[in-house]
Amino acid sequence: LGTETFVGSSGRVFPDVMKASPLLRAWLKRLEAQGATLRTRHRWIGFADGGYVFETPEGRSIVHCDAALLALGGASWPRLGSDASWLPWLSEKGVEIDAFQPANCGFVVGWSESFRERFAGEPVKSVTATSGAGTFPGEFVISANGIEGSLVYAHGASLRDQLLNRGSAALTLDLAPGRTIERLTRDLTRQDAKSSFSNRLRKGASLDGVKAALLREFAPERDRADPGRLAGMIKALPVPVLETRPIGEAISSAGGIRWSGIDDDFMLKALPGTFVAGEMLDWEAPTGGYLLTACLATGRAAARGIEAWLRG
Ligand SMILES: Cc1cc2nc3c(=O)[nH]c(=O)nc-3n(C[C@H](O)[C@H](O)[C@H](O)COP(=O)(O)OP(=O)(O)OC[C@H]3O[C@@H](n4cnc5c(N)ncnc54)[C@H](O)[C@@H]3O)c2cc1C
Structure with a gap:
């Protein structure tokens, strides 16, 4: 992403500027150049007619797609949007989910x-x-x-x-x-x-x-x-x-979609074509970059799974 980095005494890699926003801007630019379209203020509210229903500023819309990657987070700090509202919608489709518990919490x-x-x-x-x-x-x-x-x-x-x-x-x-x-x-x-x-x-x-x-x-x-x-x-x-302390105050959450519910490519066994990544999955890690690293790593693995799925 064109950012200079250094390796800290802990062995972790940091951007020289010690800020995330330049990385985010560069990342968005790269995605746009690769043909990605970002639709903000779209809230997924469940399934209907074989598609994904979204609430958008222009009203409801249903998206039909060949593959989807859900990266909706866990259940901690719900005020930032990750409120696990998806849990019953996936449960109803037969996805096995363990109740969320606070992790990295007081x-x-x-x-x-x-x-x-x-x-x-x-x-x-x-x-x-x-x-x-x-x-x-x-x-x-x-x-x-x-x-x-x-x-x-x-x-x-x-x-x-x-x-x-x-x-x-x-x-x-x-x-x-x-x-x-x-x-x-x-x-x-x-x-x-x-x-x-x-x-x-x-x-x-x-x-x-x-x-x-x-x-x-x-x-x-x-x-x-x-x-x-x-x-x-x-x-x-x-x-x-x-x-x-309550899960709403925790830094991350344990629990989520069981590993037995996905295949090696992070595709939901109960919903072929739907992939999942990040804190939605049932794992936990300490703070200090390990959570973000695992989210990015599972996102990458799921994206590779989607490529393989689309190739048929
Ligand atoms: C205060 C705090 C400090 C942290 N510090 C660190 C740290 O130092 N190091 C570290 O590694 N990790 C840290 N973490 C944890 C890290 O931020 C998370 O593990 C990581 O962001 C989870 O990524 P994710 O993509 O799975 O989910 P999220 O980052 O939670 O992203 C999920 C996104 O999906 C959106 N979403 C959810 N439901 C819907 C829906 N129905 N429709 C549309 N959008 C939806 C949410 O709004 C959100 O934007 C911290 C977390 C907190 C709260």
Whole structure:
């Protein structure tokens, strides 16, 4: 697309200008040059008379085509247009679809009123978090209702599935990843047992602010007085999550059209000639470009499928 790029330290490719709009303009130009016609403000509203019915500024129209590629997105952020309204229309045609679930989403935590008032919006930096997905370093943000941000999203699928299967889940935090439990125990033991919890944490573990407050929220009272047990809590503090935040707030969605419902060319088995790509399909990926990459890759694969289909 004529855009200079560079490879970032993460190995990902970025446009030099760090903006998407020049790429989009170049892409639209290329499509037009290849003979594509873009019809904006057309909303697909279902099937009729063997065609696709659209609501357009000029009224309803039915499009009959040799092949169609549906790339209508998942169910997150519906205000941007991807509202999964297509789900019943494809279901009725026999397409197997799994219910959409929030992915890369925040979680509800039952904060105390004082914690919520004081720390909503506060980032929690330089921690590691563990769930069934593994242990990752990173940061997240305290919200009025719970937790969100990249480190939470990385554990999102595991926490969500645990909530579904077991009814409860927790994200386990290491609030002092640079220190061993032995060293923390030693340093906390040196503190005057009569000094306040905050002072012992600050002097013995260099913890204050939101990290100290998280311990106050979730470390049982009996563990706070004992240096060994307190060190254990600092290294593995379970933060219970109660439910996912609503799908309308999630960055992406899991669920969608089952892989068993499409062939190797991304054509719907129940609707020959109709291909699907992107988040409509049942997969999920972390943020950081992986979602867009998978959408573009499945779009390309489906387009190749259409070429093969049209060749007969
Ligand atoms: C806030 C936010 C941040 C994100 N950040 C990242 C990121 O950093 N990296 C990353 O990889 N991904 C990110 N994503 C995810 C990424 O944007 C999506 O995975 C991707 O856009 C999905 O592409 P898609 O083509 O499947 O669907 P969409 O991009 O959702 O496109 C579907 C289109 O179909 C249209 N449509 C739906 N129904 C109809 C209908 N009936 N008739 C006509 N048109 C219809 C919609 O209006 C929409 O324009 C982010 C998402 C959000 C919400």
